Amino acid sequence: MKLLKIAIGSLIIILAIMLLKYKIVYKVTISGQEVGYVSNKYKFEKLINEQIINKNESNIAYVNISAFPQYKLVLASNSEETNEEEIFNKIDNEAVTTYKLYEIAVDGNIAVYVNSVEEAEATVASIKNDYKAKTDEVDISVREFYTQDINNINATVQVASTVETAEVELLEVVNSQQKIKSATLDGVYFGVKPVSGTITSRFGANESIRDHTHKGMDIAAPYGTKIVAAADGKVTYSGTMGGYGNLIIITHENGIQTYYGHCSKLIAKVGDEVKAGDEIAKVGSTGFSTGNHLHFEIRKNGSQINPQKYLYK
Numbered sequence: 001m002k003l004l005k006i007a008i009g010s011l012i013i014i015l016a017i018m019l020l021k022y023k024i025v026y027k028v029t030i031s032g033q034e035v036g037y038v039s040n041k042y043k044f045e046k047l048i049n050e051q052i053i054n055k056n057e058s059n060i061a062y063v064n065i066s067a068f069p070q071y072k073l074v075l076a077s078n079s080e081e082t083n084e085e086e087i088f089n090k091i092d093n094e095a096v097t098t099y100k101l102y103e104i105a106v107d108g109n110i111a112v113y114v115n116s117v118e119e120a121e122a123t124v125a126s127i128k129n130d131y132k133a134k135t136d137e138v139d140i141s142v143r144e145f146y147t148q149d150i151n152n153i154n155a156t157v158q159v160a161s162t163v164e165t166a167e168v169e170l171l172e173v174v175n176s177q178q179k180i181k182s183a184t185l186d187g188v189y190f191g192v193k194p195v196s197g198t199i200t201s202r203f204g205a206n207e208s209i210r211d212h213t214h215k216g217m218d219i220a221a222p223y224g225t226k227i228v229a230a231a232d233g234k235v236t237y238s239g240t241m242g243g244y245g246n247l248i249i250i251t252h253e254n255g256i257q258t259y260y261g262h263c264s265k266l267i268a269k270v271g272d273e274v275k276a277g278d279e280i281a282k283v284g285s286t287g288f289s290t291g292n293h294l295h296f297e298i299r300k301n302g303s304q305i306n307p308q309k310y311l312y313k
């Protein structure tokens with residue numbers, strides 16, 4: 001009995017000494033690598049859960065922690081310091097956050113991002129209601145968008161915080177798409193006026209000077225004014241042709257051609273690939289002409305159509 005008391009007493013003393021020298025902590029390893037100690041595993045896991053995995057930031061789709069910490073209960077010397085903050089930062093730095101947004105696009109061109117599907121639908125409904133004629137001509141689509149780089153999005157395309165601001169951003173792209181579409185014939189975009197000047201005769205005009213209706217449009221401009229290509233294409237004629245005088249013909253896609261007549265000087269040569277806005281000739285009064293002007297035609301499969309459907313509207 002006495003012996004037992006001595007034994008228990010010694011054990012208590014040993015335990016007391018141990019507790020003075022040691023403490024019970026959790027040794028943490030991440031991907032097999034020891035990273036330190038935390039005093040309270042449950043408190044620490046709660047912290048990770050609240051501030052990394054389920055952090056209260058908007059638009060988070062999910063957070064991916066590539067390596068979860070592993071805990072092992074150990075006795076550590078009292079002098080051993082725990083390093084919760086360091087371990088937390090390590091986990092936080094390696095966590096990859098994926099954000100979810102909704103992308104609104106016009107004919108496939110991204111116009112604006114919004115935070116929820118409700119906002120996306122409200123924005124589209126609102127613009128269709130406010131600008132029906134414009135939106136009927138374009139295709140507006142909404143899709144989910146995931147990114148790990150939300151700051152980069154903010155730098156390029158706006159993430160709208162309200163339906164109103166989203167609509168403003170969207171309208172800008174609808175306007176430019178609608179403008180492009182209304183100046184496009186079978187995939188050929190007439191983006192540039194060949195010369196700027198006064199329109200002196202329109203398509204279909206029936207003036208005493210001619211024996212047929214006018215099959216193009218005339219734009220008066222001073223002698224030597226730059227004439228530029230109205231659309232991308234290939235020069236297929238550069239020379240004189242009857243009443244046209246000095247003429248450039250550019251052949252575009254899908255059987256579409258543009259004619260530039262009465263030039264004083266031809267600059268582009270047959271075979272040249274030209275872009276809209278490239279100089280091709282200079283204004284003059286060669287051929288059947290009564291003054292310095294450009295005679296401009298758009299043809300589809302050889303037949304002239306009214307250029308003012310696409311340019312000089």
Ligand SMILES: [Zn+2]
Pocket residue numbers: 201214216217218294295296
């Ligand atoms: Zn003419």
